[in-house]
Amino acid sequence: MRHDEKTEKFRQLVENKFQIYNSLFMSLPYDKMSNIGMLLPFLYEESRVGYEKGKNPEEIMEEFFAKHTELQTDDQKTELLFKIIQYIERQVVLFDSIEDAAFAELHSENDSGTVMQLQERATQEHLLEETREKMKNFAIKVVFTAHPTQFYPNSVQRILHDLRSAIMEDSVTEIDMLLQQLGKTPFVNKEKPTPLDEAMSIIFYLRYVYYDTIGELYKKIKNAFATDSFVPSQEMIQLGFWPGGDRDGNPFVTAEITQKVAAELHFSILKSYYEHLKNVRRRLSFRGVSEILEKLSHHLYDAIFKEDQSIHSDEILKYLNEAKKIIVEKNNGLFLHLLEDFEDRVKIFGTHFATLDIRQDSRVHQGIIDDILTKKSGLEIEKISEEEKLNWLLNTNLVLDPNDFEGITKDTLENINNIKNIQRRNGERGMSRYIISNSDHIKEVLNVFALFKLCGYQEEEINIDIVPLFETMEGLDAGENVMKELYNFPIYRRHVERRGNEQTIMLGFSDGTKDGGYLKANWEIYETKEQLTKVSEDYDIKVIFFDGRGGPPARGGGKTHDFYASQGKTIANNKIEITIQGQTITSVFGNKDQAKYNFEQLLTAGIENDVFKNSKKDLSQKERELIEELANISFKKYSDLKAHPMFVPYLQEMSTLEYYGKTNIGSRPSKRGAGNKIKFEDLRAIPFVGSWSQLKQNVPGFFGFGFALHDLKNEGRFDEVLALYKGSDFFKTLVLNSMMSMNKSYFPLTYYMKNNPKFGEFWSVLFEEYELSKAMMLELTGFKMLMEEEPLSRKSVKIREKIVLPLLSIQQYALMKIQKKEGKMEAYEKLVTRSLFGNINASRNSA
Structure with a gap:
């Protein structure tokens, strides 16, 4: 199907259906909500026109209340806003379902x-x-x-599942019933x-x-x-x-x-x-x-x-x-x-369905090891070196009883003991690896090996791959030496041989991007993979890379097929392993048609890469040097931004960062470390990227890229960058993914911040880099607009952005009230938290 045919089909199957079924919302039995459907277009129009004129969200909302409602009190206004949020949330579900139902035909x-x-x-x-x-x-x-x-929540996911089927059959009665159920489901x-x-x-x-x-x-x-x-x-x-x-x-x-x-x-x-x-x-x-x-x-x-x-x-x-x-x-x-x-x-x-992985942070393991040494080794651990600790751990014949310990030590030992039982019932494939976050030293891997021995496992009984996860800039830099030392370490080398001379290594894109910025992180991971490929080949070990990529480019995600099809022969291609999370599960693998299509895309990317020769996949020395140069320039620009004294305060005070922990969406805390003062390193990648996304600024997906391109243009070297874009699939994929991030940005929403006495200057830094990046990438690609070659994705984003613009206005309005400490704080905080939901769900892949 040609682009124009696909676009027309999208209009018929998605846009038109959304208009028709959306009208069913008008008659839904919401409590005190009969006129929401009428009011919403007015709020959208006030927002759209208002932002283009530079008005702030508070002015836009107050104008909306004055022109289109007769509400007087703050309580009445916030009650209406909660109803509008509920209405928009359900519109997003409807649009998701319609778009998903059209997938097979598109x-x-x-x-x-x-x-x-x-x-x-x-x-x-x-x-x-x-x-x-x-x-x-x-x-x-x-x-x-x-x-x-x-x-x-699960109940809504199940409605989504059924709604999709009803839309495929165009069953208006069924759709109407499900929308009613949706209206009454929290x-x-x-x-x-x-x-x-x-x-x-x-x-x-x-x-x-x-x-x-x-x-x-x-x-x-x-x-x-x-x-x-x-x-x-x-x-x-x-x-x-x-x-x-x-x-x-x-x-x-x-x-x-x-x-x-x-x-x-x-x-x-x-x-x-x-x-x-x-x-x-x-x-x-x-x-x-x-x-x-x-x-x-x-x-x-x-x-x-x-x-x-x-x-x-x-x-x-x-x-x-x-x-x-x-x-x-x-x-x-x-x-x-x-x-x-x-x-x-x-x-x-098998009898496992999916392989359950164990993952823990290396620093937690170190605490457990120190606890064991203190209680069982007779050594004064403050006075001995890391090497002496390891030596004792790997050579002791002690078998520990978890009941001799408390807390995390006891639980970890119990968990390692249980692995045997899980493998007995689910099969060995049911649990076959132990992943260690924040690995940047061989002791991280050997500590885990030692824990198995301390639980009474003989070496030949450790039927588990021990997988280091390199995720920060330091971790990625250390990767090559860590693996070389491990491959040279006799006990570990024997373990790898028993595992079929295969070694899985995980790479963290999300934290890498948060740490080093978009271009630097992607290039650093590319180079790290090359180094790890070479060192593994030198030791005759088959290396498998497991990529912790988030959904959006800002978390190392983006177009999966293009990404894997663009990796050259210097990177091992034995298996493609990736993480899929959150709404990427529903938006990319949520129904049979989509899932099958996206599994195929992954599979063929890896096979094509080896079978079909293409000079655009392999980087020449000149191309490598140019990417390296661009990555370093952009890293410097991003590092300066991170070092800006307003960086963390801006996220804390002007974004939704503080509210992620209140959404009850996940079981784990939204930041590392205790206390109220947030340090950059405590920020988890998801709330970090998500907060930029809610501000419609998507900074981690582009910041520094445009500056680097502009730098080379000023030196009269833009033709080199053009040649790189045309000659390297890898670089082209990075550019197109970054454009996707920018396409989901909307700076007019926060124009008002440029006059903020505390954050105005910082906001301008972000806006200038966005404008520069957009201009440079359009010049580089020759496009007239972002995502020009992807009309369906562009249309989808446009409709979603239209649905949620009123939601963003409500969120910013509530944040402004909180900053001014006006009105009932609790109600406004609740508005911010509630509006997070629809924004994220509508953006699909933005967090």
């Missing part, structure tokens, strides 16, 4: 990045054999995290969800979206590429899971919670098999076959509901093999494909 099976297009291209270029060869040892893994960027969690709640929320998607999606996608790959001598591996598409295992900064994730979540994952996949088997049995009613499948059905049922019963994937496959034999020998292979499809699912999901 994307074709032969779009670039799909399996069919990969097959077609491989056939045309006579590279089918090479493609199959790459498939033999390539996989993708999407890891669902609990990071709180999703503001929909959008706010009364209390913070527990890690178990977060896990259950994502398990819903595993059961009702990914079980079928991944099964069907695998079948599609098999049909396209299988031959008599080659069948694609069922482990080509994998799922990972963090809720209930990620204890980094989350005191609520305990050993008990981890066990419960592992059990839920196990029972959920058995329930999916049980349901699937019912459908298979309807067709496979042949003598001998039906009895075997009935036995399997009973075995699954008992394993789900009887405590003393269990089942392993090998046992399930044994039943299926017996049944297959009879179908082939006595029933001409009739309906064999149904059984093979079921068998493939069992090989894909």
Whole structure:
């Protein structure tokens, strides 16, 4: 489909439907809300015109109250604002559902990045054999995290799910009923969800979206590429899971919670098999076959509901093999494909569904180690070196009893003890790695290895990958030396050999971007990957990179296919592993059509990268030096901004930063460290990026980039940058992703801040860099507008921005009242918190 055809289709399937179904809201039975639908267009118009004229949000809101309502008291006004927020929140859900329902019609099976297009291209270029060869040892893994960027409670997510289906069928009655249900369903969690709640929320998607999606996608790959001598591996598409295992900064994730979540994952996949088997049995009613499948059905049922019963994937496959034999020998292979499809699912999901990862911060581990040494080693730990500590840990034969300790030490030891039980029930794939945040020294990895030994594991029983996570600028710089030392460390080297000479290394994009700015972080990670690839190859170790990328460019995200397809041959490409979080789960992997499409995009990016040669993927020495130069200039500019005395106060006083912790969307605290005074390093990446997004300034997604481009232009070297943009896919992807961040910015919302005596000068610094970056990138790309080549995304953003502009006005108005300490503070603070929800949900991927 051409751009103009797609745009017209979007208009018909999304814009027009939204107008029609939006009118249903007018008649919804809201309490005292009958005229909200009439008032909203007036508030939008007052906002749009007002901001362009430089009015501030308070003036805009007061004009709106005076012209369009007869409200007199502050209480009446805030009551109306809460009703408007509720109304807009539901409009956002409706628009999400309509856009998602149109997905399949706006994307074709032969779009670039799909399996069919990969097959077609491989056939045309006579590279089918090479493609199959790459498939033999390539996989993708999407890891669902609990990071709180999703503001929909479970009840609303389920309505979203049903609303999408009703819209696909154009069932007006059903849509009307669901909108009524939406009108009466609260959008706010009364209390913070527990890690178990977060896990259950994502398990819903595993059961009702990914079980079928991944099964069907695998079948599609098999049909396209299988031959008599080659069948694609069922482990080509994998799922990972963090809720209930990620204890980094989350005191609520305990050993008990981890066990419960592992059990839920196990029972959920058995329930999916049980349901699937019912459908298979309807067709496979042949003598001998039906009895075997009935036995399997009973075995699954008992394993789900009887405590003393269990089942392993090998046992399930044994039943299926017996049944297959009879179908082939006595029933001409009739309906064999149904059984093979079921068998493939069992090989894909095992008895674990998704791999539950453990993650903890290295500094917490160090505290635990010091606690153990103090109580058990007889050494004076204040007087001994780190080397002596490690030496004792790795050579002691002591086996610890968790009950000899308290708090986090006890819980950590219990959790490590439990891993054996989880692997016994869920299979080894059910829990196979331990990730260490803030790694920048070998002791971080060896401490974890030592903890396993202290829990009584023999070296050959440690069936776990120990994964360092390099995330800050210092961590990324240290990565190469840390891995070299580890590979040279005999105990650890033996461990890696037992793990098949494979080493997974995680890289944190979100914290990298927060720490170093957009361009510097992306380049630093690229170079770190190159170094880690080389050092691993030198030691004959297959390295797998696991990228902690957020949804938006400001957190290292952006266009996934383009990002991975642009990495050259200097970076290991054995597997693509990424984190998916919050509303990226619903917006990118939220229904079968979207999920299948986006899994395909990931898979083909990795395969194309090796199979199809393209000079634009590999950077020449000259291109590298130029990116390095640009990255350093932009880093200096971003570092100066971070060092500005108003940087943290601006976020604290002028943005929604302080309110993230009050939203009850995630189980973990929104900042590290205690106390009210916030330091830059205490800021978590999500509230940090989210607060810039709520201000419609998206600073981490572009700041410093435009300055760096302008710097080279002033030196008369812009033609070099132009050549880089045209010649390097990697650099081009960075530019386009940064433009996406800027396209979601709207500085008129905060024009009023330029006159603020405290923050006016700081605001101007941000605005000038935005204007400069926008101008420079348009000049570089030759576009007339941001995201010119992506009309659908641009249209989608435009409609969403229109829906939430009134919400932003309300939020800024409430923040201004709070700054002036006017009226009831509690009510205004509540308005700020409530307006966070709709803004984030509407922006999809902005936080």
